[in-house]
Amino acid sequence: MNLALRDVRRNKLRFALTALGVGMLLGVVIAMTGIYEGALADALALPRALRADLWVVQQRTFGPFAEPSRIPRDTRELIRRMPGVAAAGAVTFQTVQTRVGPKPVRLFLEGYEVGRLGGPANIIAGHGLTESHYQIVVDTSSGLHLGENVPLGPYHDPYTVVGLTRGMVSSGGDPMAWVNLLDAQALQFAVPPALERREQASGRSPPTTTDINAVLVRLSPGASVKAVAADIARWKHLSAVPEAEEESYLTLFVIQKMQQQLGMFMGVLVAVSAVIITLIIYTLTMDKLRSIATLKFIGAPDRVIIAMIVQQALALGLSGFGVGLVLIEQVKGYFPRRVQIETRDLLIILAIVTVVCLAGSMLGVRAAVKVNAAEALASG
Amino acid sequence: MDESLPFDRLPRVELRAISKHFGRGEARVDALVDIKLTVRAGEVVGLRGPSGCGKSTLLNVIGCVTEPSSGWMQLDGEPVYDGRFLRSDLRRLRLTKIGFIFQTHNLLPFLTATENIAEAMELAGIRRHEARERAEALLDYFDMRQMRAYPSELSGGMAQRVAIARAIANSPHIILADEPTAPLDSVRAGAVMDLLTRIAADQHAAVLVVTHDESIFHRFDRLIGMRDGRIEGEQVPAHPALAP
Ligand SMILES: Nc1ncnc2c1ncn2[C@@H]1O[C@H](COP(=O)(O)OP(=O)(O)OP(=O)(O)O)[C@@H](O)[C@H]1O
Numbered sequence: 001m002n003l004a005l006r007d008v009r010r011n012k013l014r015f016a017l018t019a020l021g022v023g024m025l026l027g028v029v030i031a032m033t034g035i036y037e038g039a040l041a042d043a044l045a046l047p048r049a050l051r052a053d054l055w056v057v058q059q060r061t062f063g064p065f066a067e068p069s070r071i072p073r074d075t076r077e078l079i080r081r082m083p084g085v086a087a088a089g090a091v092t093f094q095t096v097q098t099r100v101g102p103k104p105v106r107l108f109l110e111g112y113e114v115g116r117l118g119g120p121a122n123i124i125a126g127h128g129l130t131e132s133h134y135q136i137v138v139d140t141s142s143g144l145h146l147g148e149n150v151p152l153g154p155y156h157d158p159y160t161v162v163g164l165t166r167g168m169v170s171s172g173g174d175p176m177a178w179v180n181l182l183d184a185q186a187l188q189f190a191v192p193p194a195l196e197r198r199e200q201a202s203g204r205s206p207p208t209t210t211d212i213n214a215v216l217v218r219l220s221p222g223a224s225v226k227a228v229a230a231d232i233a234r235w236k237h238l239s240a241v242p243e244a245e246e247e248s249y250l251t252l253f254v255i256q257k258m259q260q261q262l263g264m265f266m267g268v269l270v271a272v273s274a275v276i277i278t279l280i281i282y283t284l285t286m287d288k289l290r291s292i293a294t295l296k297f298i299g300a301p302d303r304v305i306i307a308m309i310v311q312q313a314l315a316l317g318l319s320g321f322g323v324g325l326v327l328i329e330q331v332k333g334y335f336p337r338r339v340q341i342e343t344r345d346l347l348i349i350l351a352i353v354t355v356v357c358l359a360g361s362m363l364g365v366r367a368a369v370k371v372n373a374a375e376a377l378a379s380g
Numbered sequence: 381m382d383e384s385l386p387f388d389r390l391p392r393v394e395l396r397a398i399s400k401h402f403g404r405g406e407a408r409v410d411a412l413v414d415i416k417l418t419v420r421a422g423e424v425v426g427l428r429g430p431s432g433c434g435k436s437t438l439l440n441v442i443g444c445v446t447e448p449s450s451g452w453m454q455l456d457g458e459p460v461y462d463g464r465f466l467r468s469d470l471r472r473l474r475l476t477k478i479g480f481i482f483q484t485h486n487l488l489p490f491l492t493a494t495e496n497i498a499e500a501m502e503l504a505g506i507r508r509h510e511a512r513e514r515a516e517a518l519l520d521y522f523d524m525r526q527m528r529a530y531p532s533e534l535s536g537g538m539a540q541r542v543a544i545a546r547a548i549a550n551s552p553h554i555i556l557a558d559e560p561t562a563p564l565d566s567v568r569a570g571a572v573m574d575l576l577t578r579i580a581a582d583q584h585a586a587v588l589v590v591t592h593d594e595s596i597f598h599r600f601d602r603l604i605g606m607r608d609g610r611i612e613g614e615q616v617p618a619h620p621a622l623a624p
């Protein structure tokens with residue numbers, strides 16, 4: 001007879017409530033990994049969607065997401081004519097903040113040349129840019145709709161939403177948006193007229209508005225990423241960062257802090273869960289000490305008693321894990337940023353839960369093994 | 381073992397010079413002093429005496445729950461104590477040879493009546509299915525219907541009957557009962573004594589019952605008195621029907 005199961009069956013409500021409590025705790029642990037994986041996926045969504053082989057940026061910099069890069073616009077033409085390059089597109093990146101009606105909106109804006117590399121992927125409604133000015137494609141996570149006007153720049157020029165993408169955000173979590181390169185350059189480099197006049201009056205030349213941040217390069221079939229990158233570096237005095245490297249910079253530097261932050265928090269959570277699970281199992285065992293003494297009295301070997309405690313601990317941990325997973329699956333859609341639950345992470349958490357339950361039951365097992373059969377005789 | 385004795389006269393419990401003390405120095409309590417006792421198969425023996433005289437301690441020593449301080453003890457023809465326990469698997473010995481009945485029923489609260497009995501059999505190695513069937517048959521024999529009830533849902537008398545059923549589940553040759561009728565009215569106490577008498581006869585078991593209950597004294601084959609840890613005398617109670 002499985003004593004652990006019988007005890008659970010007899011005390012269904014107590015077990016259910018305990019599993020719910022443990023489940024909520026484990027739910028938070030699962031959510032934490034989901035938030036981390038979500039941030040990672042978000043950070044990589046943009047470079048992956050752009051599908052470039054090389055990112056050409058200002059010399060000795062690591063690319064547009066890691067640090068500022070400013071190169072002349074004609075770089076795109078120069079690169080395009082190099083051997084091994086099939087296509088190239090000039091792009092700019094910047095964060096813009098504005099209001100649509102009463103609602104504040106923050107966007108990570110990419111400027112690109114229509115018809116060249118760098119345009120929005122996965123458009124789910126509307127279409128890409130068709131005109132050279134004042135059109136914008138935004139991600140649905142911005143909450144904007146087709147046909148809405150988004151005022152941008154010092155003069156609040158109205159940009160009309162013509163297309164929507166899904167699941168495209170910056171590594172900081174801001175929704176992506178795409179405008180024509182010329183618009184983007186004006187937004188990034190143009191200064192208000194008063195400031196421009198002051199700059200001229202003080203004898204400085206007005207800043208150029210034709211610069212770009214990076215050139216995306218796609219190679220022709222058979223061309224070597226390494227060789228082309230080396231050529232670009234040597235002849236054009238630019239850095240050419242392969243896509244894989246760009247991704248690793250993103251994961252390494254941009255979200256490294258987040259990883260450490262979440263890692264620490266996970267550690268604290270796991271420790272707290274371990275203590276709580278241990279306490280619960282210990283309490284459940286202490287509640288059963290009299291039954292355990294009786295079992296010894298009628299002749300049950302320690303093996304039967306230990307199995308009862310350990311199985312119950314595992315049942316509690318696994319049910320809690322299941323409850324936590326279901327809870328998070330239910331609420332993950334309401335998180336402001338992507339919560340991505342990976343099977344690999346679940347398996348790791350499951351392994352940790354199992355170890356914690358086994359370790360946690362040791363305290364209870366110790367108390368159970370020490371109890372004297374004669375205690376079954378104590379009246380009460 | 382004395383082969384010349386008929387089967388139902390075999391000694392099941394034999395104690396020689398068994399002593400037990402708790403504590404030492406000032407705090408020393410001599411709970412059992414030089415106990416000599418034999419209980420034979422089929423015998424139902426009563427044990428009486430004032431509170432603290434060592435009755436429960438004697439039962440616990442026979443049940444190998446408490447280790448004696450000195451002496452010699454043989455259970456079911458097998459020496460188990462001779463200055464020290466001679467077996468390491470005392471729980472196994474209890475499981476197969478000894479049935480215990482407590483004053484409070486001591487059933488496992490999370491098992492049903494049937495399961496409580498079946499568990500004792502499963503622990504002794506009987507297959508789950510068979511254990512269940514035999515448990516149900518046993519409850520039937522005890523006129524119990526509420527097989528799926530939990531101990532907390534049973535009356536005191538019913539719970540005690542389930543406990544007795546559990547104690548005899550593995551057909552033990554020795555049954556030890558510590559005030560089994562204390563929480564019961566005289567009718568139910570009589571029923572419990574009927575059961576114990578029947579088991580002693582049917583299973584050739586030696587039954588040793590601690591009791592203060594004078595209304596059942598006449599049910600015993602022998603009544604042993606204890607005082608201050610010593611056996612003080614023995615009487616064969618007169619059956620009420622035979623009394624003048
Ligand atoms: N574990 C123990 N540690 C110390 N002293 C004990 C222990 N168990 C029993 N004693 C002492 O041994 C003596 C005999 O106790 P025991 O419980 O055997 O008496 P009893 O005859 O069963 O009494 P009652 O009728 O009240 O049940 C008592 O003085 C008791 O205090």
Ligand SMILES: [Mg+2]
Nearest residue numbers: 435436437558
């Ligand atoms: Mg007693």
